[in-house]
Amino acid sequence: MTIPEKIKKPHVAFLPSPGMGHITPLFEFAKRLVIHHGFHVSFFVITTAASAAQNELFRPENLPADFTAVEIPPVENISSFLTDDMKVVTQLCIMVRESLKHLPSLLMKNRPKALIIDLFCTDAFEICEKLSIPVYSFFTASTILMAFSLYLPTLDSEVEGEFVDLPETIQTPGCSPIHPHDILDQVKDRKNEEYNWYLLNVSRLPLAVGIFVNSWDDLEPVSLKALRENLFFQNIPLPPVYTIGPLIKQDEVVTEQDAEILAWLDDQPPDSVLFVVFGSGGTLTSEQLTELAWGLELSQQRFILVARKPSDASASAAFFNVGSDENDPLLYLPEGFVRRTEGRGLVVPSWAPQTLILNHRSTGAFLSHCGWNSTLESITNGVPITAWPLYAEQRMNATFLAEEAGVALKFSKNPGEELVDRNEIEKNVRIVMEGEKGKDMRRRAKELKESAKIALNSGGSSYESLCSVVEFWKSQ
Numbered sequence: 499m500t501i502p503e504k505i506k507k508p509h510v511a512f513l514p515s516p517g518m519g520h521i522t523p524l525f526e527f528a529k530r531l532v533i534h535h536g537f538h539v540s541f542f543v544i545t546t547a548a549s550a551a552q553n554e555l556f557r558p559e560n561l562p563a564d565f566t567a568v569e570i571p572p573v574e575n576i577s578s579f580l581t582d583d584m585k586v587v588t589q590l591c592i593m594v595r596e597s598l599k600h601l602p603s604l605l606m607k608n609r610p611k612a613l614i615i616d617l618f619c620t621d622a623f624e625i626c627e628k629l630s631i632p633v634y635s636f637f638t639a640s641t642i643l644m645a646f647s648l649y650l651p652t653l654d655s656e657v658e659g660e661f662v663d664l665p666e667t668i669q670t671p672g673c674s675p676i677h678p679h680d681i682l683d684q685v686k687d688r689k690n691e692e693y694n695w696y697l698l699n700v701s702r703l704p705l706a707v708g709i710f711v712n713s714w715d716d717l718e719p720v721s722l723k724a725l726r727e728n729l730f731f732q733n734i735p736l737p738p739v740y741t742i743g744p745l746i747k748q749d750e751v752v753t754e755q756d757a758e759i760l761a762w763l764d765d766q767p768p769d770s771v772l773f774v775v776f777g778s779g780g781t782l783t784s785e786q787l788t789e790l791a792w793g794l795e796l797s798q799q800r801f802i803l804v805a806r807k808p809s810d811a812s813a814s815a816a817f818f819n820v821g822s823d824e825n826d827p828l829l830y831l832p833e834g835f836v837r838r839t840e841g842r843g844l845v846v847p848s849w850a851p852q853t854l855i856l857n858h859r860s861t862g863a864f865l866s867h868c869g870w871n872s873t874l875e876s877i878t879n880g881v882p883i884t885a886w887p888l889y890a891e892q893r894m895n896a897t898f899l900a901e902e903a904g905v906a907l908k909f910s911k912n913p914g915e916e917l918v919d920r921n922e923i924e925k926n927v928r929i930v931m932e933g934e935k936g937k938d939m940r941r942r943a944k945e946l947k948e949s950a951k952i953a954l955n956s957g958g959s960s961y962e963s964l965c966s967v968v969e970f971w972k973s974q
């Protein structure tokens with residue numbers, strides 16, 4: 499679709515970088531402006547090698563009125579810019595850089611009052627400065643990561659060598675200390691291009707007119723207080739930070755396969771099923787997948803396992819082609835696993851309706867990679883987590899969820915780096931599903947679920963925070 503030439507309602511535009519984890523929160527934010535605040539939204543979509551989940555989202559029949567999804571034309575020779583050994587963020591940033599060449603002409607078709615971007619689209623600052631369009635950033639990951647990222651340029655100038663080799667924890671001003679091992683992958687190898695891309699993008703964050711975060715005060719009180727009150731952040735200076743979360747996926751398109759999963763869940767007892775999936779692009783090695791399958795089988799718990807073809811090369815192998823890979827789990831799960839667990843377990847290839855599953859009364863816990871969207875979706879449904887972080891900032895999230903929020907249990911080994919064996923998987927699954935600790939975590943998740951509802955309802959902190967910007971835009 500193209501942006502209509504005449505728009506009567508207040509008009510803002512959104513620009514996410516590729517990847518469902520980035521697109522989903524911006525999409526939900528945009529829908530909120532359309533549905534609750536009377537806006538027209540132009541939503542720019544950077545096209546990548548077919549991503550089934552993404553294509554589904556932007557079918558015109560799935561979009562509300564006053565929501566225009568605008569495809570940025572694919573970069574013709576994109577493969578000439580990318581090499582197989584490039585990390586995900588490097589690829590992302592190059593795709594964005596090349597795609598944004600089309601942005602000025604698209605924006606000038608009907609100038610929006612503001613452009614809202616995510617972390618990897620910061621090339622838009624320079625483009626929009628020339629067009630006098632204010633740019634806001636939506637930081638779609640945790641606030642703890644945002645605070646660390648804002649501190650990164652300082653760390654970069656002060657620390658020699660690798661951060662992971664630091665002998666002590668890293669102290670982001672005012673925030674909980676971070677174990678060097680937990681820092682996000684993108685900053686673990688400062689010699690890799692990916693580090694420079696990440697550093698470049700976070701250094702530009704303060705250029706935003708305002709920064710939205712997908713969180714709320716009760717979930718991340720420590721990091722939010724630091725951003726608001728700590729002198730370090732005041733001196734950057736940091737633009738206003740608006741907590742508007744949790745914004746999670748509201749609608750799932752239910753396929754025939756999805757309906758079968760939900761019907762199966764209907765037949766299970768309350769809180770009895772463990773849901774297992776590693777985000778939109780997470781994959782395990784073949785050895786690790788075998789241990790996971792055995793751990794699930796030994797635990798004797800009910801489960802839904804979203805199975806992806808194992809990859810021994812990269813934990814984020816499915817990132818750019820999520821939901822579009824043909825795959826037959828029988829070819830790579832341990833022999834006889836599906837037969838032996840029949841009735842108690844359900845194996846689903848590639849993709850499942852995650853929010854509907856987490857919202858189902860039969861779902862008792864989530865074995866998750868702790869991506870921020872999955873984290874919010876779990877908490878807002880009162881579901882505790884067995885943390886299995888794989889890449890990006892997921893280790894930071896897992897530690898935060900276990901040690902600060904009290905809703906997750908970590909493994910003693912580091913999944914993604916060390917092999918977690920079947921016995922430990924069995925043990926953790928049992929604890930979360932049946933143990934006292936599991937019950938405490940579920941209680942805490944349900945408390946946070948209630949506090950999230952309050953934050954988003956009229957008069958709540960996230961609602962009011964968004965309203966203040968909405969009123970400002972409307973007044974312009």
Ligand code: UDP
Nearest residue numbers: 519777778779804849850852869870871872
């Ligand atoms: N998701 C889903 N079904 C799946 C796997 C993932 O609906 O089988 C969705 C999930 O609900 C979430 C997103 O994909 O909204 C994953 O985002 P997250 O930030 O958790 O992780 P990422 O994919 O960015 O690593």
